[in-house]
Amino acid sequence: MLIYLQLGWRNLWLHPVRSALTAAALAVGMAALTFLSAMNDGWMQQIKGNFALTLTGHLQIHAAGFEQSRKLAQHIAEPDAIVQRIDGIAGIRQLVRRVRVSGLASSAGSNGGALIYGVEAADEREISRLAGFVQQGRWLLPDDVRGVVLGAGLADRLHVGLGDKVVLMASVSNGDIASEVFRVRGLLHSGVMDIDDLLAIIPLRMAQQWLGLGDAVTDIVIRADDFDTVDPLQQRLAQALQGQGLEILRWNDIDPMAQQWADFADAYTWVVLLIVILVVLAEVLNTMLMSLHERIREFGLMGAMGVRSSQLFVMVVWETMLLVMLGSLIGFLLGGGLAWWYGSRGIDLSQFAVAFSFMYMDPVIHPALQAASCLRILGAALIGALAAGLIPAWKAARLEPVEALREL
Amino acid sequence: MALIRADGLSKGYRSGDSLVRALDGVSLDVPQGAFVVLAGRSGSGKTTLLNMLGGLDRPDSGSLVVAGHDVLRMSRDERAAFRLHHLGFVFQAYNLIRVLTARENVAYVLQLRGMEKRQRLALADRWLAEVGLQGFEHRRPDQMSGGQQQRVAVARALAASPDLVLADEPTANLDSHTGANLIALMRHLNEQQGITFVTASHDPSVIAAARTLVTMQDGKIVDLREG
Incomplete structure (x- = not known):
């Protein structure tokens, strides 16, 4: 396993500018996604909190x-x-x-x-x-x-x-x-x-x-x-x-509007997540396919030395994962840091206060990244890395050494 | 018993409307400890034969037994394992993994074979010294000359104690002096350690070093001489 990580890491830096640009694109996408998720989580906490605290409370007991x-x-x-x-x-x-x-x-x-x-x-x-x-x-x-x-x-x-x-x-x-x-x-x-x-x-x-x-x-x-x-x-x-003879209703049973807002925001975040991941995937896939094309003869050499197809497959997947996780982690830390900074200070959007109050929102937003969002972002990055790695890995694994060795 | 027993190997491929016979019923026995050079012009079939002996290419017909293994009955993964445990390769160029140092390139095959780290690094250093590259252990391919790179490739091919080393035009990208040194090294290892070499080349200095010279033309063996 260590040799794949070592090879993957070093291969990434064979073309440092290209790898850095890809990682930077990933980082920007992930930072934006992380910050957006933190904004969304902050909004949703506000909406739910304000909704419940304005009138309904968290639970109500009534006669059935x-x-x-x-x-x-x-x-x-x-x-x-x-x-x-x-x-x-x-x-x-x-x-x-x-x-x-x-x-x-x-x-x-x-x-x-x-x-x-x-x-x-x-x-x-x-x-x-x-x-x-x-x-x-x-x-x-x-x-x-x-x-x-x-x-x-x-x-x-x-x-x-x-x-x-x-x-x-x-x-x-x-x-x-x-x-x-x-x-x-x-x-x-x-x-x-x-x-x-x-x-x-x-x-x-x-x-x-x-x-x-x-x-x-x-x-x-x-x-x-x-x-x-x-x-x-x-x-x-x-x-x-x-x-x-009583009914015990939750805040979202009494008025589902706030829950629907939360669900809508959640769905919106998923859509944004999907778009970012797709763009990032295309970028990473392009980089990895270029890298694969440049190293076809090397893959042939490794095959001739006795490296099995499955080992080549794993090696390329690791290489992709390293690239994606590097960019994602930097982006996640950037976005998370930004969210933390604004979380304590707040983002003043009081010019939209009237529209916001209609949706139970405060004019000052405090981004607050939730654990579920962190898992979703990092999980999506991991799945994205795997997905982006599959095509080049599959191509590397099915190379016939004798054909690959003819490439110059 | 012969280390290599090839019988009636044939291979054809289509080029436009015509069928080109890359190998045409080649039979060859190579004993343990031989130093065989496959000579002939470009397109004579020597690289195709070498690739077949190494389990990299498959014939349309014929049989092939190398080190007691029926290579043609093996699956893709079995052939990979066979190459790992029985063969060493030296190619014309781009022989090394670019991101690994000389020492790591040699040790890589040993690692694939499951050798413990300290042992494989020691063995890699010993073989680099054997090919005259002591002090070059931590250099990457782009920090070495073509001749030095080929020497690392020979060290890698030999470090795992293979039954057979297959070399395809190993001197083609080297100047005559460096090429002669490399062949002298291979010949020395053959004579001193009994390692079997089969080399495809049209370099006169390589041909002159042959103990068995196999001349090929149009996919056939047209001459076989013991030196």
Whole structure:
């Protein structure tokens, strides 16, 4: 094995300029790919994190069927008992109770559909970013039972501002329509259309009274330690709450959009990876075929000396692998280094902030290369090296020594 | 028993519409310890015969036994192994692997045969000294003259103690003085160590050194003389 590596390495430097140029092309391609993957990973972490932290949390517990029907009749009657039952389960970082109902918001001048959330004002800050989106006025206070925070788009439609009155109307659990007057305390600017155009947030206790729910809630929203722990936590919760008539949904079950973004980005990265690898393969293949052509007589000589076809095959594959891995490793380190540098400092893309916030992205991107991406890039380079080596190796192996020796 | 027993070897190939007979029923016995020179003009068939004796080329008909092995019944890999363990080659030019030093070129065949590193390097050094290249062990082919390169090729061919060394025009790219030295070296090794050489050449100095001179013409042996 050592002799193949030795021969391969030295053969590469028979034409140092050509090999260096090929390795440099590989390095540039791999560096770009690595940095792009790091950007993508950073984006995806942001999108998923922001998505979950904006509203949905990592997991939600509802009465079975609530997410589908959105009817108040399907509520969690004794949320404290449920919270007690899941207390101490590993992986729960924080949880809050909510009431969620679709309704109508009206002002003196206009009205429009609204998504009404009753929240625990203080605890909600720990689990979602809603309070942070308040750019005008203030977030809810626990003792301010008539306060409402509106999405800025909804407020515009209703032609209301801070301190104005708003009437919220919704169908309560027995089917009757109930309405209540609130006063606008704050306006949300999240950049996410569904939030800014629809959300009306009121204190939980008020929502429960107004909607005749008593102590009942519709959602118990859980923040997990991180995304990797969501699936096992869901299983543990399902086990603990078995037979309670509840559904336990993950963030991507509740709204698959962020997951679809992640899947799309993943597919996009695969396509870019494939294109880069194909270009690189063509470059390496060209170099190796030129090298093979120049050394045909040498291969004939080796065959005459008693080197078997399979040994020639392995030798050429090793030579290709060395070239590809050299370029790839340099490129990977360059791209990884660049990603690390920008990862700590961030890339400011605030000029696109409006478009980014629509996709739950921050205006500053922090590239963050994930282990899976590293494996994918290096694995693709390895497979690419093997693939690029196969044709010249096969050509070298099938050379007849007597024919090859005639070449000059 | 003959080291080489070739009987009725024939080989033809198409050139346009006509069939060229590169070998036409060649039979030849070469005993152990011989120094045979295949002489003849270009196209007479001497290189084709040499390639056949080395298992590099196959005849259309005939039989060939070298060192007790029926070469024509062997698979491609078996022939490679046969060459590795029984034969040594010296070609006209480009005899060495460019990226290996003189010592590594000689030791390479020994490595392929599975010899331990220290032993093969010592043997390589001994054979380089034997061909007068002591001090050249770490030079690469492009740092040596044509004559020195051919000497390395002879050292490589002999280091693995082959039954037979096949040399194809070994002096063709050398000046007359260097060529004469190389032939003297081969002849010396033949006489002192009993190594069998079969050499194809039309160089008069090589022909003059022959103990057995085989003259070929149009793919046939037309004369065989013991010197």
